[in-house]
Amino acid sequence: MKNTIRILICFYCLVLAAPVTAAEPRPVRHPDSLTYKPLRFNPPQARRHTLDNGIILYVLEDHELPLVNISAVFRSGSVHDPAAKAGLAELTHRIMRTGGTQSLSGDDLDDLLAFHGISLNFSAEMDMGLANLSVLKQDLALGLDVFSQILRQPRFAQDKLQLAKDLHIEGLRGILDDPPKYAFREFRKLLYRDNPRGMLSSQISVKNIQRSDLVDFHRRFFHPGNVMLAITGDVTLAEALRLAGRYLGDWQASGRPEMIQPPAGQENGTIHYLYKAIPQSVIVSGQLAPSKRDQDFYPFTILDFILGGGGFRSRIFQEVRSNRGLAYSTGSFYKARQDYGAFGAYAMTKSSSTVAVVTLISDIMTDVKERGVTQEELSWAKKSINNSFIFSFQDTDQIASQQMMLEYDRLPQDFLMKYPQQIDRVTAEALHQTANRYLNRERAVTLILGDEKAFDKPPSSLGKVIRIEGDL
């Protein structure tokens, strides 16, 4: 409070003493000629601890608000779904949360958490399981107690499982009504063919899932060695360790982390066409891309930025949208994990410009392979990526979770801190080579969702076309 007052007094002085001519016209300097003070940049670091049973904790204090946040990652994920039971990981995580524990029914548990304004979620991603607990400071012990019970003794109540299965199936039906979601789902299935990552849940696979499957999945993947937590907020390090030890320290369950091979990718190059009677097509075209461990990770990050990930100035956006007005949403994405990566370009365009846009995107890929990028583009991309790097450290949960995820991905702890340097080192030549190594048309998967009757040209004018049906 004292500080605030002092600042306000300073303000008054400043305002009173300010020259009265501030409103005079001033010469206009181009924004590029502005100069800036150097940035102070010294993000706090979370402290790492291991409980006796192997649970790994990252703790970072932050006393601005009376809140504590716990982000958890589990070595599980939908990649471990059995083929005939796709959807199992998701349902297991969900019913752990909704199905109650040995001592509390699902409804009682929900009531208890809601009354205290506690937010607690479990979800399964492709390559991991996640949970998040957010509590007011005074409810930390309560929150951790419930969280611990869910991890250790989920009840998997049959009625909650049935409800979740029914709602999941209802959700699958809804995907048909959401063209981008529908298209990206089919794209993912094609990109990861012959890998568990490409096996997505369907009405049939979800109907196959029984309570005993959830119990097994839980037993396989939920044990202390598979759990990491990031605890941040209004709690001291000592208190965080004490509470984590009290509620999770005596958890004894054994198991080993299970790894699944990364997707291999395969010869491809065909156009996949999926029919839907809509006036705007969804186009997705992409391929497997470098992993985070790969030397090509940094050049590919820049390549994606220049192609379509870097906003308005990126090539795809500029050509498809700004220059031709052919899409509102268009660009590219690159998502890398520790053992594989995926890249894709996308656009949503009216039926009558569908083939034109597929061609345009393909030409942009060809051009970057043939001619590389300009020094100007390279410099723009590097500055952009490195100047926004500090946004990786905006709050303590983000910082601690990031450190935790580096360990989860078995990447070195200095991976992040070295990132700007690595980006800076990329040359135009290296980037050109990376483009040629990865952007191979023969390996690309292209999906068009739309109504070919209204296309500018038949899809077959683009090459071999395979007609697919969405299996939901």
Place this chain on the structure above:
Amino acid sequence: MIRKPHIFIPVVLLVFLLQPLSAAENDLESRVLKFTLNNGIRVLLLERHLSPTVSLYIRQRTGAVDEISGKTGTAHLLEHMMFKGTTTIGTRNDAMEREILQKIKEAGRQLDLERRKADGADAKTLETLQAKLKALQEEHKQWMIPNELDRIYTENGAEEMNASTGQDLTTYHVSLPSNKVELWARIESDRLQNPVFREFYTERDVIMEERRQRIETNPAGKLAEQFFATAFRAHPYGRPILGWPSDMRFLSMDDVSAFFHQARAPRHTVISVVGDINPEETLSIIRKYFESIPARKTAPPVINGEPPLSDERRVEVSFDAKPQLMIGYHKPPPPAQDDYTFDVIEAILSKGRTSRFYRKLVEEMKIAESVATANGTPGARYPNLFAIFATPRRPHACRELEQAIEAELERLKREPVPEQELQKIKNQLKADFIRSLNSNNGLASMLSYYETLLGDYRYLTNYIKIIDKITSDEIMQAAQKYLRNENRAVATLVSSRTPSEQSGQPAGSKMGK
């Protein structure tokens, strides 16, 4: 002439006088600094030093609701055009550009005149005019630098750069490394005064694609458009923000320009800056760049209210999608006490798995896939709606779900909400409120929103205090007053999908097409 000291809202003093609240709320109110520039622009500053970043918002109290009839979509198109640069950003030669933009405007106007004839348009003339416009657009390219504004922001590390147009307000926001506040001030003060509408006709096409994406191929978007048009027949809240396609395709550079001049009044403009700032420096940068924008008088908008409904209004939309349902009850906007009460009602009905709608309709009756509610749509400057969005679970129909929803609303009117349930809601809202304070972007957004909308950001800092006092009697009264059939509009989406596509289930009795 000595400039008058600028008036601080006496929040700092207030804090001493009031009984202490919880630390978080207390803290926020005392930490926000408010200033008014000579031209009327209001500035809110809040220091947060965890990371060397800053979130910057500019909001104008002008939105789709202020458009004139027949020109729907102008506010949104203007917002798109504001990314095309200024007289000093994005140009290779300002004078040459002015000249050619004038020609482009004229060519586009002629082309639109011909296109308006629809079937009566002359094909040959159309082709000639199109070619002429295209040639001019190509010629323009040599004098402009595309997407330069975005390039500058991005290169300087900008995140979350975006703009949005609502019924009520227009917003431009960006987050930057905290040493670059001057860059933002330079760019934003420039585009508030000197925007150049480059690539206008191409961008108009982009917006038609945006409409295809958000409305034509999106069942919820399509339904919502018809829902609002039904709920509001006299008031402009009934018009889509994106615009009606018949208006959008003929919007002109002059339309957008006229709207720009009407929209940019400093006294309708609020700036908020939250993050790692030195308030003195930040304020002096803001003064340097924004205070020279001339103050303008603004006429109060002439907008008629929606006459009281005498009967329920219904609309049915046929679409190739699962059925869904929207119900909206007319009610007053904030800061009316009843609006706060509806925030509580919203939570009672649909906040999480312990809410009434979830427990009853999703879990117990198993007739709904989801039921959500939203208090205060489609805007909050004028009387608005308490809206319910619901999706039935197969094979149940909208009608059945609608009846079950009504039964729950009846319960609200009849039975006082039990104390324990009401306390749960208050605890949840309070915890959510504290969570919402944990981001520069979120704080800058909320502070500027309430300052622009209500003229006082303290709506936010006082919010929980008011929610805490709401009684079950007030809830029952508000429910009785507003949740009446003759005060509502209902829109249902009826699946036009053929029975075979619905996996053999017979389609509902009302088939589209």
